[in-house]
Amino acid sequence: MLMAGAMCPAMAHALAEDPGGDTKKAGMPALKTKVVLVLSRREISVIRDGQKLGLWPVAIGDPRTPTPVGIFQVENKVINPRYQSTKTGRVNPVIGASSPLGDRWIGFLQAGKNQSGIHGTPWPFWVNAKAAVTNGCVRMKHEHMRQLFDVVEVGTTVEILR
DSSP states (O other): OOEEEOSSTTOEEEEEOTTTOOEEOSOSOOTTEEEEEETTTTEEEEEETTEEEEEEEOBEEOTTSOOOOEEEEOOEEEESEEEEETTTOOBOOOOSTTSTTTTEEEEEEEETTEEEEEEEOSOHHHHHTTOEEESSOEEEOHHHHHHHHHHOOTTOEEEEEO
C-alpha cells in the first residue's frame, strides 16, 4: 500500500486503494512542464512549453500549518487515495470524490511518513473562497484537480511561490 500524505506537519496519509487504484512512482521528469502555485493569489497553473494551461483557484495552508514554499518534484500520483490521520492512525473508509482527499492525489514533498500534496476536496466552498484553512495541503475542485492530474507526470517540477 502506498503511503502518501495529506500534506502538513501533523498530517495524514493518502493510501492507494488496492484494486483499481493507479499509483505512479518517481521516474524521469516531464520535459518543459511545471506546476506553478502562487500562494498570495491562491492560484495554480501548469506551464508547458511556455504556454499556461489552466489557472485554477486553490485553498492553501492555514498560517499555523502553511503550505511549503520552494521548488519540488511530483513524487507520485494516486487515483482514489485514502486519508489516514497521523494523530489517531484512523483510516477514513470513504474513497472517491467524497473522501477528504477527493479522487486524485499528487504528492510532492515527503517528510517522514507524511507527504505534502495537491488533492481534490468534497468542500469546494473553501476553494471558491481561496481560503487558508488546510493543514498545509493544496485543495482544488475535483474537475480542476483531474485536469491537473492528467497533464503532469511523476518528476514534473512543482514551484510554490509566496
